Amino acid sequence: MSRSSTTKRIAAAVSALVLAGLVAAGAVGYLTFVRSPVNPSAADCADGRPRSEGPVVVAAGASMTQGTLGRDWVADLRARPxxxxxxxxxxxxxxxxxxxxxxxxxxxxxACEPDAVVLLIGTNDVRDGVPLAEYRANIAAIVQxxxxxxSAQVALLSLPPLGEELDSRLNRRLRDYNAALRTIAEETTAAYVPVNEHxxxxxxxxxxxxxxxxxxxxAYAAAARHYLLGRTWDEVxxxxxxxxxxDHIHLSDKGGAIVTGLVADWLATAAGPDPR
Structure with a gap:
């Protein structure tokens, strides 16, 4: 085999490896940051209330709720008999x-005409330094x-710690945001669900x-271990x-199980749908 042929074969092999790496990297990025939550998602409410013989429950929040990075606690609720x-x-x-x-x-x-709404929102407010008064006003306006x-019942989930160092600067700041959630629950018909406390x-x-x-x-490395290497979220x-x-924010299987259990307990006591 000539030196030229060998060089071409090596170049082709390297190109194939690079391409495979780019495809894998793109797949992780899509699965983690781009794709929609597991159906049904909010987009399914474009034409109104989903067809349902039972209650319609909307879980609203950020990435911890979307569940494409870390445990999908909404899907775990959906799977409960x-x-x-x-x-x-x-x-x-x-x-x-x-x-x-x-x-x-x-x-x-x-647009979903829900019978129950579960709100888990605020981790990014704390990280981004959104003023407490602004956060409180947004949550109060959402509940109102x-x-x-x-006629939906509303659950306000307290924000989990930011990372596992409980006395960090961020977690000291986060306590005030959770206090605001508790106050709003006391002033409205919303329930306060103690996720942070658990x-x-x-x-x-x-x-x-x-x-x-x-x-x-x-976050990307955590997603790659799960989607490419098949590791469980607990292993990650x-x-x-x-x-x-x-990754200090998104839920492991164990963290997701805590949220799932608390929301399940609340839903068990929440009212069913009104006659329509």
Whole structure:
């Protein structure tokens, strides 16, 4: 074989490897950051209330609700036999703040004519430094609009810790946002669901926790381990020295199970649909 032929073969092999790497990288990016939540999503409410013999429940929030990075707790609720007659709509949207959710409330939540609304929103507000007063105003406006436009029961999920270092600067700041959620629940018909409190209790067992270190590369690497290597979200979490998160923000299987259980308990007591 000539040197020229060998060089061409090596170049072709390298090109194939590069192309395969780009395809894999693109697939991870799409599965994690681009695709819609597992159906039904908010887009399915474009023509009004989904066809459902039972209650319609909308879970609204950001990436922790969308569930394409980390455990999809909305899908886990949907799989529970006690909710077989429920339609669980995933209205999570990566990167959303409370202001973003407020802006899309009519199209992505109210358009579904829900019987129950589960709100988990605010992690990005805390990270982005959104003033507490602004956050409180957005959540209050969201709850008020749901109450005015529907007969849906509303659950306000307290924000989980940002990372597993409970006394970090971010988590000290986050306490005020959760206090605002509790106050809004007391002033309205909304229920307060203590997600943060259960996460905090689960994390008290170990004295040393890694400092908060979320970044896009960390999130992407976590997604690649799951989607390319087939690791469970708990295995991804352990690889990063974490327990309830895969990348300091998004849920491991164990973290997702806490959220699923708490929302399931609340839904078990929430009213069914009004006659239509």
């Amino acid at each position: 006690e909710f077989a007659d429920h339609t669980l709509v995933n209205a999570g949207d990566n990167g959303n703040t409370s202001a973003d959710l407020r802006e899309r409330l009519d199209t992505d939540v109210l 609009r749901v109450e005015e436009r529907t 996460f905090t209790e689960a994390l008290r067992d170990q004295s040393h926790r890694p400092a908060f270190a979320f970044s896009f590369p960390t 979490a352990r690889a990063n020295g974490l327990e309830l998160y895969v």
